[in-house]
Amino acid sequence: MPGPGPGGPSPADRDEQIRQVDRLLPQTQCTQCGYHGCKPYAEAIVDQQAPINRCPPGGAAGIVLLAALTGRAVMALDASCGVEAPRKIARIVADLCIGCTHCIRACPVDAIAGGPKRLHAIIPELCTGCALCLPPCPVDCIEMIEPPAALADWTRQDADAARGRLNRRDARLARLARSERSRLADQGATARTSGPPAGSSATFTSVSTPTATSTTSAQPSAVGLSPQTGAERKRVMIEAAVARARSRLNPPT
Numbered sequence: 001m002p003g004p005g006p007g008g009p010s011p012a013d014r015d016e017q018i019r020q021v022d023r024l025l026p027q028t029q030c031t032q033c034g035y036h037g038c039k040p041y042a043e044a045i046v047d048q049q050a051p052i053n054r055c056p057p058g059g060a061a062g063i064v065l066l067a068a069l070t071g072r073a074v075m076a077l078d079a080s081c082g083v084e085a086p087r088k089i090a091r092i093v094a095d096l097c098i099g100c101t102h103c104i105r106a107c108p109v110d111a112i113a114g115g116p117k118r119l120h121a122i123i124p125e126l127c128t129g130c131a132l133c134l135p136p137c138p139v140d141c142i143e144m145i146e147p148p149a150a151l152a153d154w155t156r157q158d159a160d161a162a163r164g165r166l167n168r169r170d171a172r173l174a175r176l177a178r179s180e181r182s183r184l185a186d187q188g189a190t191a192r193t194s195g196p197p198a199g200s201s202a203t204f205t206s207v208s209t210p211t212a213t214s215t216t217s218a219q220p221s222a223v224g225l226s227p228q229t230g231a232e233r234k235r236v237m238i239e240a241a242v243a244r245a246r247s248r249l250n251p252p253t
């Protein structure tokens, strides 16, 4: 496979070469190769920017396949990327999960089921073992375990199915991002057309001032305190949920 540039493949040929290389990669999207997923690594191989020995999940057998396809020499796995190891899958420790959804957002292949404030669960058949869901979990309740014997092998069919889920997820996220941009644009246009409401200043909204005798448990924004940003609110909610989970596991004696 010649690289890009003069004498290199046409854009259509390059796309086809990337598709062929990507097809030989395991599609765990684990990023151990140093690229953002299997396809970016395939692009780097085709563009002569990366050697063919950086994929630990593909291991020695994967290197042989890549060498045959690209015409490059077989070489040992680059140990700086990791070691070839038996397949593992993720598992959520149910008692600890606080339903924050961080793991769902991190999973590149939609292998986690759950919803806000609900117990989440890994779907073992779909889990590639990439471990990308572990770091975002605020309560460290995801562990990597050996799969049942029937799921010990990660086959070419598994990889193709994982690529399909990755592509569908990417398309869904792109759709959501487009619709969010259009919603914000509509909101901006409405605000510009209508202007500030009558009787209010252009930059501040009036809030009721709490009295010293007030006994209601008003929210901070309703009593004139600085409103929390979305990130701060999320952090406070997660900390409270973690505290609740811990007290469930270690009740005070």
Ligand code: SF4
Binding pocket: 025, 026, 027, 028, 029, 030, 031, 032, 033, 034, 035, 036, 037, 038, 039, 041, 054, 055, 056, 057, 058
């Ligand atoms: S499976 Fe291999 S090619 Fe794919 S992201 Fe992981 S290391 Fe990179």
Ligand code: SF4
Binding pocket: 089, 090, 106, 107, 108, 109, 110, 111, 112, 122, 126, 127, 128, 129, 130, 131, 132, 133, 134
């Ligand atoms: S569940 Fe975790 S380990 Fe399994 S594919 Fe999703 S992110 Fe990777």
Ligand code: SF4
Binding pocket: 092, 096, 097, 098, 099, 100, 101, 102, 103, 104, 114, 120, 136, 137, 138, 139, 140, 141, 142
């Ligand atoms: S990131 Fe952890 S706590 Fe949050 S939903 Fe996933 S498993 Fe549960």
